[in-house]
Amino acid sequence: MEYTTKLMYQSNYWYNDGLKKANIRDMSGAVTSLRRSLQYNRGNIAARNLLGLVYYGRGDVVEALVEWILSKNFQSEDNIANYYISKIQEVPGELESINQAVKLFNQSIELAGQNGEDLAIIQLKKAIAAHPSYVKAHQLLALLYIQTEQFSAARKELRTAHKLDTTDETTLRYMHEITQIRKSRPSRARDRGKGGEERHEQTVTYNIGNETIIQPASSVFKENSGLHTFLNIAVGVLVGAAVMWFLIMPAVSVGRQKKLNERVISFSDKIATQEAQISALKTELEEYRANSEESEDLKEKSASTQESYEIVLSVAKHFAAEDMSDKEMLEQMLKVSPESLGESGKSRYEEVAASLFPRMCEKLYGTAGEEYESGDYDGAISSLEKVVKMDEGYQDGKALLLLAQSFEKKGEQDKANIRYQKLVEKYKGKEAAGTAQKALDGQNTKGGQDAKAGQDDGATQGDGAAQDDDSSQDE
Structure with missing residues (x-):
């Protein structure tokens, strides 16, 4: 079964699982399944539309619009996402x-x-x-x-x-x-307050002859009836003004306010739709960028693999025909990335390398020694780097040691120290590792002596300055 077919099957499986969960309102489970479906196939229109519906059912309308707009971008025609978006937009003020x-x-x-x-x-x-x-x-x-x-x-x-x-x-x-x-709260009895309210009515009591007259206190205020009339008129005027202000005046501007509200709602709907479209486009752009980077990596790896195969086949052909010099074959073989070759290609590569590399290592190592002795450190480095690339541990690390010494003679101490450290770590017990360790120790000792000499020079200069000061004072 092809790789893409497996991805399609997996995407459809999780879509069906999400559909089952959505039917029983298991919205959280449906979201998880549908997202997994889109991981296998982001172009699964049915899964993306259903995910939008699930979001809408949970009240996450913005997320729903994002999924439907993405779905619409994948398939603009015959897509139910167009219907969902239009239904939301046609309801005034919903967005x-x-x-x-x-x-x-x-x-x-x-x-x-x-x-x-x-x-x-x-x-x-x-x-x-x-x-x-x-x-x-x-x-x-x-x-x-x-x-x-x-x-x-x-x-x-x-x-x-x-x-x-x-x-x-x-x-x-x-x-x-x-x-x-x-469960943890103890039962509490509710206290119900019982009490009667005593009504106290203020009254006025007085006697006329043998009779006692009880009269409500409010009757005392009858003598102020003129004041009450004035107050009632004033209250009536205030109530009329309030009715005028709060009922009649708002009715005058209701038409204007209604039109303004409709315009605000229309603009808000457009803004919300545009924001959802922007969010959807950003999501789609990020997906395209991720896919583009993966494609570039695969493209570079494929080109490297193809070049390695072509070199191996060409060198193997010339090696069998014996019509190419060892130097030319070595230059081509050093361009090959063995880890990118398959079993067949790697077999041919190893067949040529087993015969070619030992001869060239011996030849280049000898040439590098002569170049080192004559002071041609650039030439020695060039030859030894090829030797180390063919066989890093050639001559129990002596080639790597000579390369480090060549860098040191050239004045590139950092590169030399990297090779010395590698010898110490990877070739313990070998003569080359011991020599490398001595070189590193010598640098540390020299650094300490230089620092001490600097301190001594500083002290000497300080003493001289003090003596000069004393002389000037004597004068």
């Missing part, structure tokens, strides 16, 4: 309501972090009223209710969230927490 709900949700998070639970609860209630299927808002509101010990209200919000997504881990964890709190 604005959702955007407002998200803003209220974010504000409530900030308020809760500042110990403003009461204000956060008010904001979340507004968010849920604007966007009833917003699972995250229900969960946060339930958490705040638990924090403020309003457990009945918390259970109500969690039941709503559970209906929207039956397997959401956050919802299930909060429900379990409430159950544990109920």
Whole structure:
């Protein structure tokens, strides 16, 4: 079975799994399965559209729009994502309501972090009223209710969230927490206060002859009826002015305000749609960049492999015909990357190398010794680097040692030290490793002596300066 066919089968398997979970409102599980389906095949239109529906069912409308816009970019015609997007856009103010709900949700998070639970609860209630299927808002509101010990209200919000997504881990964890709190709380008897309210009615009592007259105190104020009339008129005027201001005046500007609100809602819908499109395009661009980098790496690796095969086949042909010099064959063989060859190519490479490399190592090592003795360190380095590339441990590390010494003579101490250190680590017990260790130790000893000499020179200069000062004072 081809590699691409396996990927298609895996993508379809996880799509079917996500569809089953979505049918029983296991939204969290459906999201996980559908994302995995898109990992195997990001062009699976059905999986991407279903993922958008699942997000929409959880109240995550922005994420849903992103998936549908991506789906539309993959397949612009005969795609149900076009229908989903148009249905959201054709409902006046829906995107604005959702955007407002998200803003209220974010504000409530900030308020809760500042110990403003009461204000956060008010904001979340507004968010849920604007966007009833917003699972995250229900969960946060339930958490705040638990924090403020309003457990009945918390259970109500969690039941709503559970209906929207039956397997959401956050919802299930909060429900379990409430159950544990109920078990741990002792039963408390509720005190019911009982008490009658005494009604005290103020009265005026006086006697006329043998009779006692009891009269309500309000009757005392009859003598102020003129003042009451004036007050009633004043109150009537104020009420009339209030009615004029609060009822009639708003009605005059309602038409103008309505048109303004419609324009604001229209602009908000366009902005929300454009933001979703921008987010979708960014996601698609990142995917294309990742795929492009992988393609470039594969392309470079493929080119290197092809070049190595061509060189090996060409050299093997000339090696068999004996119509190419050893030097020319070596230059070609050193360009080959053996790890990129397959079994057949590697076999031919090793066949040529087994015969060619020992001869050339011996020849180049001898040439390098002569160049080193004559002071041609560049030539010695060039020859020895080829020897080390063919056989790093040639002559028990002596070739690598001579290369380090050539770098040292040339004044490139860092490169020399790298080779010395490699000899010490990889060829312990060999003569070359001992020589390399002595060279490193000699550098350390020389460095210490130079530092001490510098200190002595500084002290001598200081003494001389002190003597000069004394002489000047004597004068």
